[in-house]
Amino acid sequence: MDCTLGGGGHSEALLAAGKKVTGIDRDETAIETATKRLAPYVASGRFVALRGSFAEVGLMPELAGASFGGILADLGVSSHQFDDEARGFSFRPGAHLDMRMDSSFGETAAELLNTLEEAELARIFREYGDEPRAYRLARETVRRREHRPFKTSDDFVGAIRGVFGARSGPSEFARLFQALRIRVNDELQSLQRALPALRDKLVPGGTLAVISYHSGEDRIVKHAIREWGSDCVCPPKQPHCTCRGKALGDVITRKAITAAPEEIVRNPRARSARLRVWRSAT
Numbered sequence: 001m002d003c004t005l006g007g008g009g010h011s012e013a014l015l016a017a018g019k020k021v022t023g024i025d026r027d028e029t030a031i032e033t034a035t036k037r038l039a040p041y042v043a044s045g046r047f048v049a050l051r052g053s054f055a056e057v058g059l060m061p062e063l064a065g066a067s068f069g070g071i072l073a074d075l076g077v078s079s080h081q082f083d084d085e086a087r088g089f090s091f092r093p094g095a096h097l098d099m100r101m102d103s104s105f106g107e108t109a110a111e112l113l114n115t116l117e118e119a120e121l122a123r124i125f126r127e128y129g130d131e132p133r134a135y136r137l138a139r140e141t142v143r144r145r146e147h148r149p150f151k152t153s154d155d156f157v158g159a160i161r162g163v164f165g166a167r168s169g170p171s172e173f174a175r176l177f178q179a180l181r182i183r184v185n186d187e188l189q190s191l192q193r194a195l196p197a198l199r200d201k202l203v204p205g206g207t208l209a210v211i212s213y214h215s216g217e218d219r220i221v222k223h224a225i226r227e228w229g230s231d232c233v234c235p236p237k238q239p240h241c242t243c244r245g246k247a248l249g250d251v252i253t254r255k256a257i258t259a260a261p262e263e264i265v266r267n268p269r270a271r272s273a274r275l276r277v278w279r280s281a282t
Contacts, residue, residue, distance in 0.1 A: 001021070001023075001068045001072070001201065002023045002072050003023075003071060004025065004072070004073050004074045005030050005031065005049060007030065007033055007034060007037070008033065008037045010072055010074060011023045011034065012038060014070075014072075015046060015047055019070075020046045020047070021046065022047075022068070023047065023048070023049045026052060026053045026102040027101050027103070028051060028102075028103075028104070029103075031050075031051050035049050050062050053102075055191070055193040055194040055197065056193075057194070057197050058197040058201075067201055067203045068201055068206060069202075069206050070202075070206060070207045071202060071207070071209070072211075073194070073198065073209070074211045075191065075211060075213060075214075076187075076212070076214065076217075091153045091156070091170075091174070091177050092153060093152075093154055094152055094154065096110070096153075097109040097113065097153060099177075099180065099181045099184045099185070100184055100185065106184065106185070107184065109150075109156075109181065109184050110149070110150045112180070113150040113155075113156065113180070114145050118135075118138045118141075121134075121141055121142070122134040122137070124179055125176060127179075128178070128188075128214075128216065129175050129178065130175070130215070131179070133163055136163045137160065137163045137176070141156075144158070144159055144162070156176075160173060160176055182216075187217070188216050188220060191220050195221065195224045199248070204280055204281060205280060205282040207277060207279045208225075208278045208279075209275060209277045210275070210277075211274065211275050212273070212276075213272045218276070222256070222276060225251050225276060225278040226251060228248040228249055228278060229247050229250055229278065230247055231246050246281075248281055249278055249281045250278070250281075251276075252278060253275065253277045256274035256275060257274070257276075257277075258273065258274060259271060259273050
């Protein structure tokens with residue numbers, strides 16, 4: 001199962017390796033694009049695309065009773081979403097502040113910037129963007145929206161520069177746009193719900209591979225697979241074990257795998273990727 005289908009690149013590689021693949025994405029455009037790209041595999045019955053969130057795989061009727069030998073989750077925004085200015089994921093001049101992975105559901109980035117209280121904006125910038133000047137940026141955002149609502153990437157870039165100065169650039173923009181996108185799509189909470197659901201969809205000896213791009217995502221994945229790989233998860237000072245008493249599987253990657261320099265040259269977006277892998281018990 002490729003539970004973050006996107007443009008279908010990972011699914012295509014798996015299919016080319018002889019696998020049968022179920023792809024999942026909550027973005028209707030991704031479903032349409034990948035289905036067209038993989039049409040020969042659809043025709044042969046080796047590929048099927050389903051619309052839904054990977055956090056809800058345990059509730060999808062199409063997957064009732066299904067199990068998989070391997071599950072891949074490539075987190076964050078896909079390249080085709082990022083490159084489509086209408087989706088508003090980038091800080092290119094004039095891009096609409098949307099950022100929703102499912103464009104039919106939820107509040108846009110502009111709506112959040114225009115309505116959230118200052119304290120909540122500061123929390124987003126601090127927790128999701130690791131920004132020490134989060135409160136100043138939140139205050140600047142509230143001040144600016146009183147005169148003109150946020151509509152495009154230029155408006156948010158202007159707020160960032162209003163706090164960081166005119167010399168601020170792509171690294172600050174990317175980090176804070178990412179923080180806003182994470183809040184728009186409820187990404188960290190969705191990941192926390194998704195991981196045990198994905199684990200439970202594996203066959204014995206099946207493998208879960210997760211690629212993350214944000215420290216918060218990677219931390220959630222690391223802690224989850226470490227817990228699953230531990231024999232005992234009782235509190236340290238508890239005298240007797242009352243938990244499951246055995247590991248649910250094995251951590252394959254003790255340290256996250258990162259992209260090699262030559263891969264980063266070919267694909268600069270891989271520079272922040274972290275791959276972690278876990279295998280269920282047989």
